[in-house]
């Protein structure tokens with residue numbers, strides 16, 4: 263297309279003229295061990311197929327690693343989820359909570375009138391989100407080795423700004439969404455070429471250590487993160 | 495240019511007690527945290543190999559992977575631009591911002607945009623570029639330069655930061671509260687409010703990328719504070735300036751990288767936020783996405799079969815934190831955005847060893863090897879330092895020049911050899927266009943000190959053969 267492109271590609275081909283191998287794409291990397299919980303033999307990508315809850319040690323590890331980041335983590339049974347959500351939002355003194363379009367209506371069933379539930383619509387601008395105290399979402403994947411939750415921003419997680427602007431994020435992770443480690447997560451999250459989704463990987467609340475290396479929670483993103491690990 | 499050589503700058507830095515104290519504290523703290531989380535993984539060495547292999551594969555077939563990246567980015571609604579050098583990249587970005595009829599942009603911390611001095615270029619065009627990483631904000635408001643890749647304001651202490659905020663914030667936006675203390679939480683809060691005002695109204699965001707994935711067309715940004723997410727999500731237009739060496743062949747390569755980078759960098763199992771996006775996404779985030787692929791000397795580094803490994807660098811800063819020289823001098827002494835051991839090899843490779851500072855950098859090391867040990871992508875920095883020292887020494891020695899002249903004599907003494915040499919030089923000339931040459935294959939170090947004019951695309955003999963060939 264542009265001459266700059268052609269020139270750069272020519273420079274590259276000149277610079278790599280000594281290389282005779284074919285481009286191949288490298289083989290998938292090895293899995294990693296998670297501390298605390300000894301992972302089962304032969305752990306690699308996709309040890310737990312989607313829809314199956316991993317073993318207890320992996321869930322324990324996940325809960326531990328999330329808590330390590332100063333995030334709150336609560337383990338709940340499905341049947342208690344609405345009550346727990348209501349309790350958690352009361353605990354942080356929340357007056358309004360925004361929920362993405364695709365969230366299960368039952369989840370907010372115990373809220374009553376306080377806090378106020380705001381359904382997300384495309385017409386809400388970032389400044390409107392700034393006036394909301396909290397956001398409630400589902401998630402796509404939880405990673406035990408690192409305590410990370412990953413959002414792929416489907417309907418039950420909403421667009422990216424939702425979990426960014428309000429100060430508290432309450433995130434529901436199902437046990438069958440938890441994988442052992444990063445390679446498992448990466449292979450589960452590979453973007454579909456026809457339907458690529460943005461991803462947000464969250465490990466604890468927003469944090470900085472830029473001032474004399476002292477950790478401060480929350481510079482720009484939510485300062486409070488609550489993860490609800492839900493079993494069926 | 496105009497920068498002092500390393501020994502002078504280092505001597506000055508050594509006199510700054512506060513800075514030395516901060517650096518000692520920072521490097522030792524991060525070092526210990528890193529060692530802890532690296533120790534958790536029982537296959538760290540295999541991960542390093544996987545990381546190095548992924549980058550090597552990308553570099554070995556860089557042209558193919560870049561074309562694949564462009565194709566996938568374009569298919570997902572992004573616009574790709576190519577920039578040969580800093581000036582071209584700055585021109586492209588400035589034009590894109592101007593087209594949006596705005597005079598300010600918000601920026602995610604990016605060493606690539608620092609390398610090309612994008613903020614300065616935008617400034618000249620009347621556009622304010624706001625740095626939104628807390629440390630970068632401190633550096634920018636303080637009218638200062640970053641001193642560490644990961645914690646750029648580590649040379650400042652909390653009371654200095656308080657003074658900078660009180661003095662400067664009001665000049666460029668929401669002022670710091672008058673009762674601001676030097677408590678880090680209060681300082682961070684002041685930055686949050688100051689920057690939120692800018693995020694909410696910004697039309698254009700500018701970022702770099704930690705990785706660009708060829709087989710999916712996804713860009714990846716790794717950060718802590720959420721300012722990255724703000725810049726990547728809230729503005730209508732997003733421009734990412736990406737060095738061509740940031741390419742990874744495949745999505746699966748993220749698996750080693752997302753384990754290696756945070757553990758090596760901040761000593762965490764995972765950084766608070768990682769964002770990936772693939773072009774534009776309906777109803778979510780910027781609806782206009784541009785990617786500027788930047789060369790700026792990288793192909794020059796790529797041409798050296800040993801030196802090219804420096805392009806694997808994922809800017810984790812682990813090598814800075816273990817370097818006994820960096821620990822005492824700080825980042826400013828390196829005279830570039832790339833400080834520490836990686837800066838000592840990358841700057842002379844990117845810029846050549848003509849200037850005083852670039853000539854001195856390969857000596858800014860004890861060759862203790864600690865940087866190689868910690869490097870997550872196994873860059874053999876000591877090997878590169880020694881090689882560069884050799885190049886610098888050769889260029890200083892007159893005998894090198896006579897050796898080159900002897901070689902030239904050998905070439906000139908035989909018309910067939912001369913013809914072959916001219917042909918070789920001419921193909922280089924066609925390849926380079928108007929670019930000044932910094933090294934000539936086979937003439938090595940002698941020319942690396944001197945800019946050689948670009949060879950003509952046709953030699954006199956060729957011209958004669960073409961014009962008068964039949965006679």
Ligand code: SF4
Pocket residue numbers: 758806807808809810811812813814836865868869870871872873
């Ligand atoms: S050279 Fe290696 S250790 Fe240093 S910043 Fe780059 S990747 Fe990290």
